[in-house]
Amino acid sequence: LLGPLGLTFSLIGFGWSKTFLSLLIFRCAQGVFNGNIGVVKTVMAEISDSSNLVQIMAFSPVSWNSGSTLGPIIGGLLAEPAKQWPDTFGKIRILREYPYLLPCATVALLSFVFFLIGLVGLKESSPVILARNRRAKRISPEPSSDTALISGAAPTYGAIAPSVEVSDVDEDIPSLRELLVPRLVIPLINYGFFCFSQTAYQVLLPLMYSTSIPNGGLGLSPYQIGVTRGIWGVTNSCFQIFVVPRVFRRFGARKTYIFAFSNFIVCIGAYPLLSFFAQRANKVDGIVWALVVIQLASNLAIGMAYAASQIYIVHSSPRPAALSSTNAVAQMISTITRALAPFIASALFAVSLEWNLAGGYMVYIVLLGVVAAGMGSSFLLAEDPKKAQ
Template identity: 30%
Template structure:
């Protein structure tokens, strides 16, 4: 009994230090634990697969929706808002369930479910010939993919305080690579019967012009499924059922906290900031591909899917380098909160550059002013550079979320709360942005640019809220 009491006390005393015990025992004399790169690389590959999947549709989604509207360009923003809302709405009601379930069943089963859903959703999108099939594919994505929160939890469990910042610092790099590769796949492989008639002249490629890029990213997700199934080791801490039964059967060391106990002030503030970051980012992501593809007189830049894919691909390459090599030094030099606040603030000029680019595009389109076209592309480069700064926010908020968790057994639930908040943002951001974009253009509010000024105004409020975070990660005394 005495031994059991000491064991219980030891478990409770370790609550605020979530890490994989087996890995932590390999701590070096310098006090810094080496990162488990083998297991970590599997999680990073899953991040890449999800990112590539999300952004592979950007170059052709406007063209796909336009074909489903019968060629009516003014209906595309409304179709896009319904499509995004279906995915986000379903994710809103399921992501916390899957994240919390991972606190009971383990991270590995939920990761397998998520990566399988990624592949399935893209195959459905590739064979979609009606708008409701597109919606179904987005529902599969939103209803079963909880990889982001589970990956955050797994990294928190396989690292300790000596190397956790390094682990989370790597988390955004594969996402940025996916932002690069995804649009390249979507832009270059869409309509293969037209671009590669010698290889893809069959009727299936004409009937389903977006099947090839969708099948390509689905194949990558299938590889991720196999790697997780065969190589990934469970990170959720477990112990033998009984000290008197040295069997191989394992159970969790302690039960997850009740949901009410998770709602501490640090968790609520951090989740709120994650929501505000996600709202700005997802509103931008909803508007950007439509803006790049819309006709110049309507309010866009009239770029082709291949051009959009090339531009976003170059951005992804630049962003992956920026996140990998500049995020960590920036946090060490300026502090976590300063970098996070700067990231949020960057969305203000990002949104205001949309109408400015279109003004110069119209000057080139109507008056053949070559200088205006050069300025337009220069402003686009500036906007993408600012977007890299804005994406620093994700590395920062992951560190805040992980450190705000009350116990090590609540990592999945707290990450799930964060992802639930982002799901609300994923529902509201594209819905508001695309809806307002359609209304602004249709009613010519502020020259069709009202949506961009509205979004910039919302960012100002976000900057104020972010200022309430601590200068560094949450400490035990803060929780």
């Protein structure tokens, strides 16, 4: 609950900032409170079981894609409202003085609403805390017909023994050595490859689509890119909800992950083909659009790799009490790789075009090499996530 509440205040502070230092402070605060991503994954795993874990994890990309789609729309529509609507918002002094306050306040309001929903409807799911609460009730239970008249440690002659025995849960925080075992390290390595490859691919998408055809891109307008990604977003949401669970039930987590991750070969490998055919026709013709459709269709399957990796990570946790620490390590790996991937991919894209490395395609060769390494590590995954050693 501290996550959305903290985001509420940090977003308002960001929109109210006038100096770079304050912007930096509130942006760092947003990063801190975004740490509840790992908490959400832990809660999702704790409230699920083997019968519905796949369906629950399949909803994660839908949530992420919804936010990734709505966020830019809110920012684009509401930023600098005094300039966009001078007859209405232009008359409000605070919006003239703080041009980015309105979009930040709008998102802050949404975050606060989510905080209230969680405050009312979210129940504690941590096995450690639940066991602690049960022990507290066992020590000082409420009087009832089933309550022992004297404690279980005392002689029970003439008394009613407690009717329910509560098993204790180990509350010790797992050590790093306990977490860094092969059954968990292998899924974490694969998760790192997935996060890096996905982020690199997504960073190159707008760069490639918007760059002019002579410079190796497609020269699409912002409107064309927005419509294309919007259609893909709706299709992807339906795919993740209705198709992914059936695929997991039919083929299992390992085969699904290997197939889904292999689609990075198509997604990234399509970039040089798009550039080649666009330059040959000097326009975006039918062949180019067909390749775009193939690329985005392959990207639909990639979402299954995320769900599979989360299933492996959940089942590879040393013990239930260590699930939060396990997800924290996974989130750390995700943050590091997703921070490095945009810089590496965009820098390689610019250098490849400027210096004409491998005909301008060096960036794709390097990224396909990373994908090949990730494919190799995917075969190390256990056939059954529950039986990983």
